[in-house]
Amino acid sequence: xxxxxxxxxxxxxxxxxxxxxxxxxxxxxxxxxxxxxxxxxxxxxxxxxxxxxxxxxxxxxxxxxxxxxxxxxxxxxxxxxxxxxxxxxxxxxxxxxxxxxxxxxxxxxxxxxxxxxxxxxxxxxxxxxxxxxxxxxxxxxxxxxxxxxxxxxxxxxxxxxxxxxxxxxxxxxxxxxxxxxxxxxxxxxxxxxxxxxxxxxxxxxxxxxxxxxxxxxxxxxxxxxxxxxxxxxxxxxxxx
Amino acid sequence: xxxxxxxxxxxxxxxxxxxxxxxxxxxxxxxxxxxxxxxxxxxxxxxxxxxxxxxxxxxxxxxxxxxxxxxxxxxxxxxxxxxxxxxxxxxxxxxxxxxxxxxxxxxxxxxxxxxxxxxxxxxxxxxxxxxxxxxxxxxxxxxxxxxxxxxxxxxxxxxxxxxxxxxxxxxxxxxxxxxxxxxxxxxxxxxxxxxxxxxxxxxxxxxxxxxxxxxxxxxxxxxxxxxxxxxxxxxxxxxx
Numbered sequence: 001x002x003x004x005x006x007x008x009x010x011x012x013x014x015x016x017x018x019x020x021x022x023x024x025x026x027x028x029x030x031x032x033x034x035x036x037x038x039x040x041x042x043x044x045x046x047x048x049x050x051x052x053x054x055x056x057x058x059x060x061x062x063x064x065x066x067x068x069x070x071x072x073x074x075x076x077x078x079x080x081x082x083x084x085x086x087x088x089x090x091x092x093x094x095x096x097x098x099x100x101x102x103x104x105x106x107x108x109x110x111x112x113x114x115x116x117x118x119x120x121x122x123x124x125x126x127x128x129x130x131x132x133x134x135x136x137x138x139x140x141x142x143x144x145x146x147x148x149x150x151x152x153x154x155x156x157x158x159x160x161x162x163x164x165x166x167x168x169x170x171x172x173x174x175x176x177x178x179x180x181x182x183x184x185x186x187x188x189x190x191x192x193x194x195x196x197x198x199x200x201x202x203x204x205x206x207x208x209x210x211x212x213x214x215x216x217x218x219x220x221x222x223x224x225x226x227x228x229x230x231x232x233x234x235x236x237x238x239x240x
Numbered sequence: 241x242x243x244x245x246x247x248x249x250x251x252x253x254x255x256x257x258x259x260x261x262x263x264x265x266x267x268x269x270x271x272x273x274x275x276x277x278x279x280x281x282x283x284x285x286x287x288x289x290x291x292x293x294x295x296x297x298x299x300x301x302x303x304x305x306x307x308x309x310x311x312x313x314x315x316x317x318x319x320x321x322x323x324x325x326x327x328x329x330x331x332x333x334x335x336x337x338x339x340x341x342x343x344x345x346x347x348x349x350x351x352x353x354x355x356x357x358x359x360x361x362x363x364x365x366x367x368x369x370x371x372x373x374x375x376x377x378x379x380x381x382x383x384x385x386x387x388x389x390x391x392x393x394x395x396x397x398x399x400x401x402x403x404x405x406x407x408x409x410x411x412x413x414x415x416x417x418x419x420x421x422x423x424x425x426x427x428x429x430x431x432x433x434x435x436x437x438x439x440x441x442x443x444x445x446x447x448x449x450x451x452x453x454x455x456x457x458x459x460x461x462x463x464x465x466x467x468x469x470x471x472x473x474x475x476x477x478x479x480x
Contacts, residue, residue: 019257082354121346123324127383149392150393236330
């Protein structure tokens with residue numbers, strides 16, 4: 001039985017890596033991941049084998065990791081944020097019946113909903129939803145249905161992949177849907193490059209968010225009816 | 241300006257502590273938290289001052305931490321899981337206008353939705369909600385509204401505080417509401433004592449979950465229409 005660790009490494013800097021994730025990387029013969037993230041840690045582990053693939057080649061990356069593990073190597077697949085939230089834990093487990101000799105161990109990490117919230121204040125102090133606006137893997141009508149449901153439930157909402165060059169209008173469309181239910185002055189916020197060089201953030205209204213020009217390195221937070229700006233921070237009041 | 245760190249320490253064991261949270265605890269003169277959690281780390285920091293309060297005395301705890309910081313001490317308020325998800329980041333920021341000389345720094349941690357998911361497989365690989373069934377701070381009709389909204393949106397749902405001695409029927413009521421929309425054979429799972437001694441977990445159907453006897457140390461996961469059992473793990477298929 002060889003081990004394939006699937007480890008979330010948090011938002012990018014070492015500060016948010018857990019001991020468990022560090023240990024998995026240190027134990028591995030082969031480190032596997034998205035080219036951009038693996039390049040960040042490559043220099044620290046000069047004696048390891050690296051397997052990287054660019055974006056949109058996630059399945060190929062998983063297959064290569066599984067093949068290496070089934071040849072007896074200890075493999076660490078690293079994911080930014082958490083491995084189980086829009087990460088590689090799912091596709092690897094889907095392949096697992098084909099590789100009965102590989103023990104997949106999933107190591108949790110700090111996802112952007114959690115690290116971004118800490119930058120803005122405490123926006124998801126109460127019940128919340130996480131929704132990705134990327135329609136590469138989820139059809140847009142399903143995303144719309146979830147936005148409407150989240151607004152109806154008065155959840156705090158954390159939005160991943162709010163827009164990209166290929167999807168410049170997604171965030172504005174999402175805000176328009178949310179404003180069918182939520183007032184335009186609902187407190188919102190965004191954080192870009194969380195925990196990395198060039199971290200930026202802003203607190204603004206839902207109406208203003210609809211016109212904001214963001215990118216795929218940004219995580220967005222939409223407040224609920226209990227969300228306020230207190231001392232410049234975005235805080236969802238829980239009513240203690 | 242003195243610093244008050246609000247640090248999530250993850251599910252309990254050192255393995256899931258981030259470097260940043262460890263550093264905050266090490267820098268602090270005063271360590272503050274819920275009695276049970278602070279007792280876990282007390283022996284490691286024999287030269288520190290400790291401030292603890294039992295459950296239901298969260299506001300008193302926050303006030304004591306703020307007072308200590310405003311007297312010039314460096315304070316670390318530790319929370320299990322993440323500080324910003326049902327944690328102490330919110331109430332402390334709500335008090336911040338009264339303490340302009342205290343710099344509140346929030347350090348994210350691994351919340352039970354993330355650590356519990358890793359134990360079960362990959363149940364929240366796609367859009368998900370987190371809902372607490374505790375009606376101490378949120379009225380039950382609001383919780384019901386959110387459960388209905390989450391079911392309508394076909395979200396994966398992570399449930400905190402599924403039941404306790406005082407709320408023995410909450411999980412069964414929640415499952416009945418979810419079954420108005422979701423089939424009774426929806427894949428579900430639960431994890432108890434995540435990352436701690438005596439960790440247990442199970443995968444079962446929504447119909448079975450309605451009759452399960454769990455407790456407040458358990459985190460529950462309810463799948464969406466894309467959730468399957470693969471090789472004994474709970475996996476939400478994302479359609480790569």
